[in-house]
Amino acid sequence: MIRLSLLVGFLKKEFKQTLRNPKMRILIFVTPVIQLIVFGIALSTDVKNIRLWAKYSPNDYVMQHIYEHCIASQWFLPVIANQNNDPFELIQSGQAEVVLIPPPGGLTKALGRGTAPLQVLIDATNVIRAQSIESYMQTISKKVVADDLKIVPEQSPITFVIRVLYNPTLETSYFMVPGVMCILISIITVILTSASITREKEMGTFEMLISAPISAMDVILGKTVPFVILGMSNALLVFLVSVLVFNVPMRGSLFVLFFASFVYVCSTVAIGTFISTLAQNQQQATLGGFLFLFPAILLSGLLFPLENMPTLMQWVSYCDPLAHFMSLLRNIMLKGGETQFIVFHVGILCVMAIIFVFISFKRFHTTLQ
Amino acid sequence: MAITKKEIYHILRDPFTLILSLGLPVFLVFVFGFAIEFNVKNIHLAVFDADQSQSSRRLMDTFGSSGYFIVDQLSSIALTQKAILNDQARAALIIPDNFEADLFSTRNADVQLLLDGSDNSTIGPVLSYLGTIQSMAAKRIADFNPPQYIDLKTRFLFNPELNSRWFVIPGLTVVVMAILSVLLTALTVAREWENGSMELLLSTPIEPLEIIVGKLAPYAILGIIAVAFVYVISRTVFTVPFQGSLIIFGVGVMLFLVTYLSQGLLISVITRSQQVAMQIGILSGLMPAQLLSGFIFPIENMPAFFQYLTMLLPARWFMTITRYSYLRGATFLEMGIPFLALSILAALMIFLAVKKFKKDLEP
Numbered sequence: 001m002i003r004l005s006l007l008v009g010f011l012k013k014e015f016k017q018t019l020r021n022p023k024m025r026i027l028i029f030v031t032p033v034i035q036l037i038v039f040g041i042a043l044s045t046d047v048k049n050i051r052l053w054a055k056y057s058p059n060d061y062v063m064q065h066i067y068e069h070c071i072a073s074q075w076f077l078p079v080i081a082n083q084n085n086d087p088f089e090l091i092q093s094g095q096a097e098v099v100l101i102p103p104p105g106g107l108t109k110a111l112g113r114g115t116a117p118l119q120v121l122i123d124a125t126n127v128i129r130a131q132s133i134e135s136y137m138q139t140i141s142k143k144v145v146a147d148d149l150k151i152v153p154e155q156s157p158i159t160f161v162i163r164v165l166y167n168p169t170l171e172t173s174y175f176m177v178p179g180v181m182c183i184l185i186s187i188i189t190v191i192l193t194s195a196s197i198t199r200e201k202e203m204g205t206f207e208m209l210i211s212a213p214i215s216a217m218d219v220i221l222g223k224t225v226p227f228v229i230l231g232m233s234n235a236l237l238v239f240l241v242s243v244l245v246f247n248v249p250m251r252g253s254l255f256v257l258f259f260a261s262f263v264y265v266c267s268t269v270a271i272g273t274f275i276s277t278l279a280q281n282q283q284q285a286t287l288g289g290f291l292f293l294f295p296a297i298l299l300s301g302l303l304f305p306l307e308n309m310p311t312l313m314q315w316v317s318y319c320d321p322l323a324h325f326m327s328l329l330r331n332i333m334l335k336g337g338e339t340q341f342i343v344f345h346v347g348i349l350c351v352m353a354i355i356f357v358f359i360s361f362k363r364f365h366t367t368l369q
Numbered sequence: 370m371a372i373t374k375k376e377i378y379h380i381l382r383d384p385f386t387l388i389l390s391l392g393l394p395v396f397l398v399f400v401f402g403f404a405i406e407f408n409v410k411n412i413h414l415a416v417f418d419a420d421q422s423q424s425s426r427r428l429m430d431t432f433g434s435s436g437y438f439i440v441d442q443l444s445s446i447a448l449t450q451k452a453i454l455n456d457q458a459r460a461a462l463i464i465p466d467n468f469e470a471d472l473f474s475t476r477n478a479d480v481q482l483l484l485d486g487s488d489n490s491t492i493g494p495v496l497s498y499l500g501t502i503q504s505m506a507a508k509r510i511a512d513f514n515p516p517q518y519i520d521l522k523t524r525f526l527f528n529p530e531l532n533s534r535w536f537v538i539p540g541l542t543v544v545v546m547a548i549l550s551v552l553l554t555a556l557t558v559a560r561e562w563e564n565g566s567m568e569l570l571l572s573t574p575i576e577p578l579e580i581i582v583g584k585l586a587p588y589a590i591l592g593i594i595a596v597a598f599v600y601v602i603s604r605t606v607f608t609v610p611f612q613g614s615l616i617i618f619g620v621g622v623m624l625f626l627v628t629y630l631s632q633g634l635l636i637s638v639i640t641r642s643q644q645v646a647m648q649i650g651i652l653s654g655l656m657p658a659q660l661l662s663g664f665i666f667p668i669e670n671m672p673a674f675f676q677y678l679t680m681l682l683p684a685r686w687f688m689t690i691t692r693y694s695y696l697r698g699a700t701f702l703e704m705g706i707p708f709l710a711l712s713i714l715a716a717l718m719i720f721l722a723v724k725k726f727k728k729d730l731e732p
Contacts, residue, residue: 027648042675124525135497157476157511167486175489305491308406334487
């Protein structure tokens with residue numbers, strides 16, 4: 001059975017060992033905070049700083065207005081290049097991301113004759129940026145043309161009255177910070193756990209543990225509980241940074257958030273433990289950790305919405321603990337936490353934790369014979 | 370030479386690591402290639418239709434046939450809000466009961482659209498598309514066809530079909546190399562420091578420089594093999610075009626490899642411990658390569674300060690070289706700045722690594 005004093009002994013030893021190196025202490029507590037701040041500020045899905053160049057002759061004033069409006073919108077940055085440049089070259093060389101080319105004779109004259117074509121060349125390397133750029137151009141060019149031609153646009157018979165819930169200003173950080181939080185916690189729980197346990201195997205101290213008069217359950221608990229505690233302390237740290245530095249709202253219950261984080265940390269530590277039963281040295285443990293972590297990050301919903309994927313891949317993402325926890329974080333912090341939703345996702349995380357603990361236990365048992 | 374041979378034997382004797390190191394890139398390319406999709410679709414739109422008229426049905430149809438939305442009709446407004454709260458829908462459309470009546474009498478009908486703001490990556494594209502859907506709806510249902518004064522002829526260069534894979538998979542070259550070079554080197558060399566065999570090596574009459582080259586050479590080879598795998602898979606399975614010169618790209622690969630291997634070496638010398646080496650390797654090599662190199666999140670989206678900061682990252686420059694080589698067929702001159710920056714960073718990293726290595730040898 002589980003003996004508390006034994007567990008405490010394990011905890012003390014594990015903490016001492018892991019935290020003995022001052023560099024490790026910094027890495028586990030300080031760097032996640034720094035990373036969260038850096039990534040929270042730097043990573044953004046807002047499309048801006050678009051380098052724009054427009055070809056126009058001095059008397060093509062509509063074209064000039066469109067260009068000026070684009071720059072004034074603050075989404076676009078002007079590219080300084082004289083009018084003799086080949087528009088295509090400007091994009092090929094990377095100087096500009098989008099180039100506007102009016103019809104021959106100028107846009108202003110063409111508008112006088114009827115519908116005027118305006119060529120827009122967009123660097124489509126980044127798919128999302130390309131689409132946003134096109135969308136911005138549509139909006140701005142239509143407005144400028146209507147203004148310049150003194151046309152009062154007819155009111156559309158159907159109007160969409162749009163309300164954005166939970167995040168009306170569409171702050172990227174509200175969306176990004178919980179996601180990065182999740183990843184940072186996972187690195188500690190999965191990789192540190194698996195590498196740690198494997199290190200004992202490598203150094204041979206594992207054999208010593210097995211030969212001691214304690215049960216396999218004691219060993220497993222003793223080696224995983226410290227990382228659950230480390231993971232939880234990390235979670236607390238990054239949560240504080242999110243709320244204090246990024247002002248991510250916390251509309252749900254702290255207790256629910258704590259409980260969800262606890263279950264998540266347990267499930268990822270369990271996965272780390274499972275990986276360690278497969279690896280023979282730390283290199284393998286780390287590589288194995290990444291083998292799990294990379295797809296998990298990909299399928300978590302941070303990089304792109306999961307709905308975009310084919311249905312089969314969406315089913316696979318149900319097996320990804322990061323996907324569940326990311327949704328949980330967003331739901332609890334931004335939406336206040338809906339009971340049915342929380343029970344469902346926390347339930348899946350519980351099941352995962354139990355399954356992996358069970359498998360790891362069985363594998364430990366066979367190793368111990 | 371002998372050291373390289375010994376290192377190669379080491380690796381071959383541990384087939385598990387070898388398979389993992391070579392399998393990981395292949396696995397990643399396949400998973401990313403098949404899963405990644407930036408083009409927004411399958412967004413669940415919860416609809417409450419109080420009007421139940423022909424016009425309201427045509428409105429729902431306009432949303433449904435746009436290719437963006439999956440329309441779920443619900444029986445009350447509260448249910449639509451619950452659906453958003455529950456993550457079952459990302460948007461809700463609420464059609465009032467006088468929709469058709471207003472449309473035909475005053476030509477001024479409003480419908481309410483609620484969007485889930487907690488998910489920026491879905492809502493961003495949707496918001497920019499709503500204008501088009503509104504025009505389509507007005508045209509189809511109310512025959513509203515205002516004259517178009519300007520006709521935007523958009524041409525998407527380098528990736529005309531907006532294929533997400535063409536954007537991501539070349540970038541995977543960078544990430545894959547980052548994993549292999551920093552991690553493997555940091556871990557392997559740190560392991561030798563940890564169990565003392567490095568000191569043994571250093572006490573032999575072999576030049577320290579020879580030791581370094583000998584130890585890193587196999588990992589350079591592994592890295593090149595991994596890049597080759599990514600290249601072959603990207604070209605054959607995912608038909609990503611490669612417009613540039615393989616030779617120039619190869620030079621970029623070597624430069625980046627040398628930089629990251631030196632970084633791994635430097636890390637192992639400073640930390641002398643596998644655990645710490647691994648954490649620092651992830652922090653300084655892997656996370657920047659993944660998040661700050663422009664792999665998924667564009668550098669242009671970052672605040673100016675961070676854009677300048679990323680100039681210190683070899684991964685950022687190599688990402689440019691890789692993408693330009695694949696999608697743009699850029700010449701060496703066009704990639705002059707990235708190559709220059711990468712060379713400077715490479716030289717710097719090698720210098721630091723060798724200097725630290727030699728300094729530590731001093732009794």
